[in-house]
Amino acid sequence: MFGAVHIFAALLLLSGERTFQVQVPRACESRSSLRLLLKDLELPRNRAVTIRAYAKPAQGDESFIGLLAVMGDSATATGNRKMPEARITATPAFRRWLEDGSASAPLSIILRPFAGKTALKDLEWSVGAVEWVCR
Amino acid sequence: MDRTDKEESRRHFLKAIGADAAALLLPVALVRPAFGQVCAPPGNTSNPTPWVRDCRSIQARRPASTLTGSEITKLKAAYKAMRDLATSDPADPRGFLHQTHIHCHNCGGGGSTIQVHFGDRFLPWHRAYLYFHEKILGTLIGDMNFRLPYWDWENPAHRTMPSAYTSPNNSTNPLFNSPRSMGPGDTLDPTDGQPATALSETNFADFSPELEGSPHGSIHNAVGGDMSFFDTAAKDPIFYAHHANVDKLWSDWTKADASHTAPTTAAWLNQTQGFFDENKKWRTIRNADVVDHEAKLRYIYAGRTWEYITWLCLRDWVLVDRLQVLDASRIQLTQAGRQKLLPMIGKSETRLRLISPQLPQNRSASYFLYYDERDAKANRGPESPSYLGLVSVVLMSKDGSQKMGQPRKLDFDLKGKLKGLADRSAEFSFFLVEKTQKGPNAAVSKLPVRGVEILRGQEA
Numbered sequence: 001m002f003g004a005v006h007i008f009a010a011l012l013l014l015s016g017e018r019t020f021q022v023q024v025p026r027a028c029e030s031r032s033s034l035r036l037l038l039k040d041l042e043l044p045r046n047r048a049v050t051i052r053a054y055a056k057p058a059q060g061d062e063s064f065i066g067l068l069a070v071m072g073d074s075a076t077a078t079g080n081r082k083m084p085e086a087r088i089t090a091t092p093a094f095r096r097w098l099e100d101g102s103a104s105a106p107l108s109i110i111l112r113p114f115a116g117k118t119a120l121k122d123l124e125w126s127v128g129a130v131e132w133v134c135r
Numbered sequence: 136m137d138r139t140d141k142e143e144s145r146r147h148f149l150k151a152i153g154a155d156a157a158a159l160l161l162p163v164a165l166v167r168p169a170f171g172q173v174c175a176p177p178g179n180t181s182n183p184t185p186w187v188r189d190c191r192s193i194q195a196r197r198p199a200s201t202l203t204g205s206e207i208t209k210l211k212a213a214y215k216a217m218r219d220l221a222t223s224d225p226a227d228p229r230g231f232l233h234q235t236h237i238h239c240h241n242c243g244g245g246g247s248t249i250q251v252h253f254g255d256r257f258l259p260w261h262r263a264y265l266y267f268h269e270k271i272l273g274t275l276i277g278d279m280n281f282r283l284p285y286w287d288w289e290n291p292a293h294r295t296m297p298s299a300y301t302s303p304n305n306s307t308n309p310l311f312n313s314p315r316s317m318g319p320g321d322t323l324d325p326t327d328g329q330p331a332t333a334l335s336e337t338n339f340a341d342f343s344p345e346l347e348g349s350p351h352g353s354i355h356n357a358v359g360g361d362m363s364f365f366d367t368a369a370k371d372p373i374f375y376a377h378h379a380n381v382d383k384l385w386s387d388w389t390k391a392d393a394s395h396t397a398p399t400t401a402a403w404l405n406q407t408q409g410f411f412d413e414n415k416k417w418r419t420i421r422n423a424d425v426v427d428h429e430a431k432l433r434y435i436y437a438g439r440t441w442e443y444i445t446w447l448c449l450r451d452w453v454l455v456d457r458l459q460v461l462d463a464s465r466i467q468l469t470q471a472g473r474q475k476l477l478p479m480i481g482k483s484e485t486r487l488r489l490i491s492p493q494l495p496q497n498r499s500a501s502y503f504l505y506y507d508e509r510d511a512k513a514n515r516g517p518e519s520p521s522y523l524g525l526v527s528v529v530l531m532s533k534d535g536s537q538k539m540g541q542p543r544k545l546d547f548d549l550k551g552k553l554k555g556l557a558d559r560s561a562e563f564s565f566f567l568v569e570k571t572q573k574g575p576n577a578a579v580s581k582l583p584v585r586g587v588e589i590l591r592g593q594e595a
Contacts, residue, residue: 033341048356048363050349052326067326069352071252073243074366089332089345116316116357117324 016121020109024098025132033135034090034098036065036109040128041086043070045077047123049113053088055097056108063097065090065109087133174239174366175247176411177228183409186420190484190592191279193429195437196383199284199297199376207299209276210284214309214372216275228411229271235369237264237410242365251408252365255340255398257347258385259422260408261378266425266432267410267418268375274413282434285379288328288354295322296358300373312371316359327353330384334391339398342388351381383436386428397426452486452590455479463493463583467562476557476589483591485549487523487556489565490586492545494528501527502567504547504582506556511566514577520555523547526567549589 025034036053043049050069056062066088070081090098109130113120202210214231221230236244241251241260251260265283273281287293300310301319317323328350336342354377361367368374389395398404404423412418429435456472468476479485495502505511507521516522524547549556565582572578 033336048359050327050353050356064326066332067349067353069349069356071352071355071368072364074364077364087348091329091332092335114324114356115363116327116359118316 018111036088037131038086041083045073048072054110174236174245183419213272238369239366244366262425270413286376310372314360455589458587464581486590487547488588489545493583501570511579514568
């Protein structure tokens with residue numbers, strides 16, 4: 001049903017945005033669904049986090065891929081929520097961007113955590129790798 | 136539901152969507168409650184009563200931003216009553232705090248092992264939650280036609296929080312909650328509240344988690360404050376308008392294509408959720424009961440006021456009392472019967488049933504039926520206090536040689552009539568007057584019957 005087409009190493013930072021270098025998922029262009037898998041995602045339980053994913057070609061502007069929103073358990077919760085995999089489904093606009101050939105290999109995948117519209121620059125979180133999957 | 140139930144539910148969901156796709160889901164098994172407020176439901180929930188069908192008229196849930204002034208007043212009055220109840224009777228499960236605890240308890244709060252998110256009960260559970268919440272609000276303001284509004288955040292014109300929830304933006308407004316990150320006039324980020332991706336999914340197993348992650352989750356986070364956390368989200372009244380929109384999107388997705396169906400496995404259909412109803416009874420409702428919200432839960436989503444006739448709703452009618460038939464035309468309500476009727480006045484849907492009425496068979500005609508002779512003689516029809524309804528006799532041949540046959544029973548709605556009937560201490564009769572006879576002193580004839588029953592619509 002699903003096929004992994006690219007797996008990439010993470011550039012792991014302590015906080016703020018995370019960036020991964022990836023190949024353009026050409027094999028998915030004709031498929032109906034394109035998703036970005038976030039491997040080994042870890043978020044604090046006492047924070048509500050919306051992760052917005054962007055793709056940036058070597059040259060050109062970045063494009064919004066999609067987002068993942070995770071509510072916090074409680075303001076008083078402790079510890080982290082660990083997710084072996086979480087998914088961000090690419091928006092129709094991103095797929096069109098890909099199909100238009102706007103992207104050139106490789107792409108930088110930038111993951112930015114937010115609370116609503118506010119960037120969470122001090123958030124301690126991690127993601128092990130990202131991977132494209134398509135159907 | 137215990138932990139075993141939860142994991143069983145999750146197993147069914149994962150099985151339904153396939154092993155590969157299962158890897159995409161957020162791992163419920165890793166979500167350990169690490170948070171603290173006590174939010175278990177109050178009272179005894181060990182002997183639930185199954186939910187039974189609802190026969191209220193079908194009413195529309197409408198966009199919160201389009202409510203009229205009087206509708207906003209009613210919405211605020213309902214939440215004020217719910218908040219006041221939490222203070223005046225803290226044990227009442229219909230009070231606002233207990234209502235918010237329902238969500239907390241079902242999200243792992245207070246040590247609960249239940250988690251209705253991240254799985255296949257996310258949509259049906261929240262639909263049932265809003266349904267009972269809405270009925271309680273309606274009951275508290277004495278209006279069972281009350282329906283929750285929805286915040287259609289995907290509408291470009293409605294990207295700010297509906298003004299009813301922020302005006303005034305202080306605690307005098309029952310729809311206000313503090314703190315919120317999103318203030319009055321703040322607009323959502325352009326990437327939040329976009330359901331197109333979810334709506335493009337072709338099966339429930341993909342649609343549900345997609346909708347749950349975004350836009351559902353992203354709107355929670357965008358509003359911020361209590362809405363950001365599972366244990367407190369329902370403390371913000373905007374929660375219910377937000378989830379009504381999530382529910383609407385499920386409804387929209389279902390209508391968009393015949394292949395867009397809810398799971399059909401017996402395991403999913405028979406999953407039950409527990410809630411207190413508007414009468415403080417602990418009810419269980421199955422997923423199968425919430426799939427068709429229009430026929431079963433009596434609401435639709437619409438941009439305008441809408442009301443359906445309820446004739447399709449097959450309510451169960453329960454016998455309350457048999458009146459004494461002294462002879463075919465002399466009826467008497469006993470003192471014991473009166474005591475049964477009095478508590479139902481203004482509260483229950485009631486019917487009068489005439490058993491084997493002996494209708495005139497001399498010609499085709501329509502008759503008004505009354506239970507008071509003076510009203511019958513005045514023959515003012517529906518304006519009369521004792522008017523019960525219209526009865527038509529249609530002969531099978533013009534010369535009257537073929538009779539229509541007597542009906543075994545005739546039912547009449549007693550809405551607004553029950554008190555007048557219950558007040559009759561002396562014996563009385565039923566009277567027929569031809570509909571066309573206007574003015575005083577109409578020709579009145581008694582209607583002989585073999586039996587008279589009072590029925591009550593079974594409460595949901």
